[in-house]
Structure formats: C-alpha cells, structure tokens
Amino acid sequence: MHTRLLLPALLAATLAAPGRADEPKGADPLESIRAEEFLAHVRWLADDAREGRLTGSAGERAATQYVADRFAEWGLQPGGDDGGWFQPFPISSRAFPADGCVCTLRGSDPTTSWAKALTCVDEFRPLGASADGEAEGRVVFAGWGETQGTWDDWRGIDAKGAIVVLLRLEAEALPPYLKVQGGGFFMRARLEQRQIKAAAAHGAAAVVFVPAPGRPDVIGRVERAKREAIPALFAKRAVLGPILATHGCDLDAWVAGAKTTKATPAALTLALSARVTAKIRVDKMAGRNVIGVLPGADPGRKREVVVIGAHADHVGWNEEANGTDQSLDIHNGADDNASGTAGLLEIAQAFATSPHRPGRTVVFASFTGEELGLLGSQHYVKHPAFPLADTVAMINLDMIGRANGRVEVGGLGEAPSLATDVEAAARRYTELFTKSGRTH
Numbered sequence: 510m511h512t513r514l515l516l517p518a519l520l521a522a523t524l525a526a527p528g529r530a531d532e533p534k535g536a537d538p539l540e541s542i543r544a545e546e547f548l549a550h551v552r553w554l555a556d557d558a559r560e561g562r563l564t565g566s567a568g569e570r571a572a573t574q575y576v577a578d579r580f581a582e583w584g585l586q587p588g589g590d591d592g593g594w595f596q597p598f599p600i601s602s603r604a605f606p607a608d609g610c611v612c613t614l615r616g617s618d619p620t621t622s623w624a625k626a627l628t629c630v631d632e633f634r635p636l637g638a639s640a641d642g643e644a645e646g647r648v649v650f651a652g653w654g655e656t657q658g659t660w661d662d663w664r665g666i667d668a669k670g671a672i673v674v675l676l677r678l679e680a681e682a683l684p685p686y687l688k689v690q691g692g693g694f695f696m697r698a699r700l701e702q703r704q705i706k707a708a709a710a711h712g713a714a715a716v717v718f719v720p721a722p723g724r725p726d727v728i729g730r731v732e733r734a735k736r737e738a739i740p741a742l743f744a745k746r747a748v749l750g751p752i753l754a755t756h757g758c759d760l761d762a763w764v765a766g767a768k769t770t771k772a773t774p775a776a777l778t779l780a781l782s783a784r785v786t787a788k789i790r791v792d793k794m795a796g797r798n799v800i801g802v803l804p805g806a807d808p809g810r811k812r813e814v815v816v817i818g819a820h821a822d823h824v825g826w827n828e829e830a831n832g833t834d835q836s837l838d839i840h841n842g843a844d845d846n847a848s849g850t851a852g853l854l855e856i857a858q859a860f861a862t863s864p865h866r867p868g869r870t871v872v873f874a875s876f877t878g879e880e881l882g883l884l885g886s887q888h889y890v891k892h893p894a895f896p897l898a899d900t901v902a903m904i905n906l907d908m909i910g911r912a913n914g915r916v917e918v919g920g921l922g923e924a925p926s927l928a929t930d931v932e933a934a935a936r937r938y939t940e941l942f943t944k945s946g947r948t949h
C-alpha cells in the first residue's frame with residue numbers, strides 16, 4: 510500500500526515548495542494522505558453501482574457529485590459555472606429504446622391461444638437504425654437475408670407484409686459460400702442496415718434479428734444510426750430460439766444444414782405471427798467537470814495558478830460479451846481512473862485542511878469525457894477557471910493505482926524546473942515516508 514500513497518504524497522510535497530525556511534509549524538499536511546481513505550475513494554468510484562462512469566450516465570453524475578461533495582467538505586471554493594462546482598458541457602446525443610416498445614409472438618394454430626410478450630430490453634430491443642412504428646403479420650425466417658452468387662436466402666419466401674426473422678450477419682458464423690467483411694462495431698452496424706434494406710426490398714413489414722447459433726447471445730445497447738424504413742428489433746436467441754423451434758424453425762438444424770450444402774436450405778413455413786412496435790428516443794447528453802479552488806496564501810503570487818487534474822469518467826459497459834461469457838460486463842475503471850481521482854482527492858484534502866497553504870492558487874480539476882476523446886480537459890482549456898496566461902503548471906494523475914514500487918512522471922522534459930522539484934521531493938519524501946513507518 511506504500512506505493513499507492515507515493516505519487517499523491519510526492520506531488521503534495523512538490524507543490525508545497527519544500528525546504529522553505531518560513532514553513533509554519535503544525536501538523537504534517539501529508540498525514541491526511543492515508544491508504545484507507547485512498548482505497549475508500551477507489552472502492553466507491555469503481556463500485557458496480559457507478560456502472561463504469563460513462564460520461565453522461567447516472568454513474569458519472571454520481572461520481573462527479575462525490576468529488577464535489579468532498580471538495581465542499583474540505584472547504585475548497587467552487588470554481589465551476591455560475592458559482593457552482595460543475596462545468597457542464599454537451600456530448601453527442603445517445604439513443605435509447607423509448608417507452609412502448611413491443612414484441613409479441615402468437616401461435617397461428619387456431620386451436621390454441623398461445624402468445625408470448627418479450628420484455629424490452631432484457632429479451633429484445635429496437636436497433637438504433639429502426640424506424641419508429643408498428644407492424645403486425647405472419648413470421649417468416651429468411652436466414653441471413655443475403656443474396657450472393659447462387660446463394661439466395663429469399664428464394665421461395667414470400668416476405669410481403671411479414672415480420673422477417675434474420676440471423677445476425679457476422680463473419681465468424683457463416684456458411685463458406687457467404688462472404689462478408691468482419692469485425693468492429695461500425696462494420697456490424699453497416700451489415701445490419703444492409704440486411705434491413707434487403708428485407709424492406711422484399712416487402713417485409715419489420716425485421717427481428719437473432720444471433721446465429723454459436724455466436725454470443727448478446728443484444729448490446731442501442732446506438733445512434735441512420736434510420737431505416739421499417740421497424741427492426743434484436744431478440745435474444747435464448748428466448749426466440751425455442752419459440753421458433755416449436756413453430757417450425759430449428760435455428761441450429763437450419764444453420765447446420767446451410768453449412769453442409771452449397772444450396773440455400775428450403776424455405777420454412779412457420780406457424781407464428783407477431784406484433785412489433787419500435788420507438789427510439791434520442792437524448793441530449795452532457796458531461797461535467799468538477800472544479801475546486803484553493804486560493805493562494807501569498808498575495809504576491811496568488812494570481813499564479815497550478816492545476817491538478819484527473820479524469821473521473823471511464824467507459825461504462827462493454828459492447829459485447831467475450832468468449833462464452835454471454836453477460837454484459839461493467840468496466841469498473843478502478844485503475845483508470847478511480848485511482849487518479851482518489852489521488853486528486855487526497856491531495857486536495859491535504860492542502861485544504863492544512864496550515865501549509867501554497868502561495869499560488871491551486872485548481873483541482875476532476876475532468877470527464879476523457880474516454881470519449883479528452884472532451885473535459887479541452888472544455889477546461891476553452892473555459893478555464895483562471896486565465897491560462899496565469900496558469901504556470903498542470904499536473905495530471907492517470908492510472909496511479911498499479912505503481913508497483915515505481916512512480917512514472919512523464920512530460921518533465923517540457924518542465925525542467927518541475928523535474929528538479931519532483932526529484933528533490935522524491936529524495937526527501939520517500940525517506941520521510943519510510944522513516945514515518947506509515948507503510949500500510
């Protein structure tokens with residue numbers, strides 16, 4: 510645990526301008542940098558409840574609120590917009606399933622009244638490319654909906670007015686006679702749009718995608734996309750597969766047949782009808798930096814500003830399950846960058862609660878939008894709490910949780926005077942550190 514404390518302690522020592530003759534007596538400000546507090550911040554920020562702190566998400570809002578609450582608790586001054594802690598800024602909007610999405614399957618055997626309503630979003634979801642709308646009709650199965658060479662998934666199929674079930678077109682699970690370019694989110698989205706277009710061209714009223722047998726049974730999240738002409742849904746194979754199997758289409762058998770013959774398997778007759786409603790909501794999203802200010806104690810130097818920053822956001826949920834794990838995972842981001850945020854908080858606490866006030870003003874900046882392309886720090890540069898001309902240094906903390914006995918400090922070539930300070934503090938403080946025996 511020694512090493513987790515090393516970097517915040519080094520920086521605190523550096524910024525406190527060690528070696529001044531006029532240092533006030535009193536508690537060592539570094540006493541407030543504690544392993545158990547550091548770990549508590551990381552645990553809270555990287556908890557599953559924060560859902561990986563994707564910018565714009567509820568988890569990111571909770572994490573930034575946590576940082577603001579600590580800043581307030583320790584008596585920093587708010588340096589955000591309108592006298593508050595936050596610097597909100599827009600990020601690209603995101604698509605979600607709107608209320609009222611429906612996917613109900615009904616057996617067409619008149620002697621039974623069997624029906625099943627799938628739940629949104631556990632069992633199905635609309636695609637971002639879906640049209641908003643309703644469709645009702647008989648269900649037909651059209652393989653991958655591909656026409657390539659002598660292969661024609663649409664041969665013998667009357668798709669007019671029908672709800673067409675299609676296998677998701679993925680390079681990893683095709684018969685050898687079908688070729689697609691594989692890989693990547695954008696390619697998958699492009700293939701899905703191609704399949705929807707093909708279905709619409711054959712007169713389909715709507716499309717329901719299902720992952721092919723052997724592929725991860727994951728429906729992922731709704732992504733913004735160019736909208737197609739008909740409703741399009743994604744359903745889980747674990748739910749849709751057994752229903753199809755008992756009504757005339759065994760997906761495993763069909764795909765196995767497709768892989769062992771050059772000819773498209775014969776069209777199937779399904780004893781099913783469906784009603785679907787797809788509706789996409791596009792929400793404007795925002796992220797927010799948190800800015801806390803410790804005014805400088807030296808009237809002659811307080812105009813000068815040092816910014817200490819760390820990004821609090823991470824990447825949220827993964828896009829797809831890996832391997833056989835078919836659940837979606839939270840990327841908790843304990844190291845990247847709950848650790849740097851914890852460092853920022855511990856440094857802020859050390860300065861704010863100690864009589865050793867730095868002469869210069871210190872801005873504590875918890876950035877967001879980093880994982881979306883450094884959006885938060887760019888926003889700060891355009892809207893700094895104090896003029897950039899007066900900002901003499903910026904120190905950024907990223908992934909300091911796995912130091913393993915070493916602290917890497919980058920960019921010192923551009924700041925030789927800071928390098929001298931860091932080296933002096935390292936010599937002074939690492940020794941102090943071991944002497945004080947706080948190695949937990």
Ligand SMILES: [Zn+2]
Binds near residue numbers: 820845879
């Ligand atoms: Zn990072």
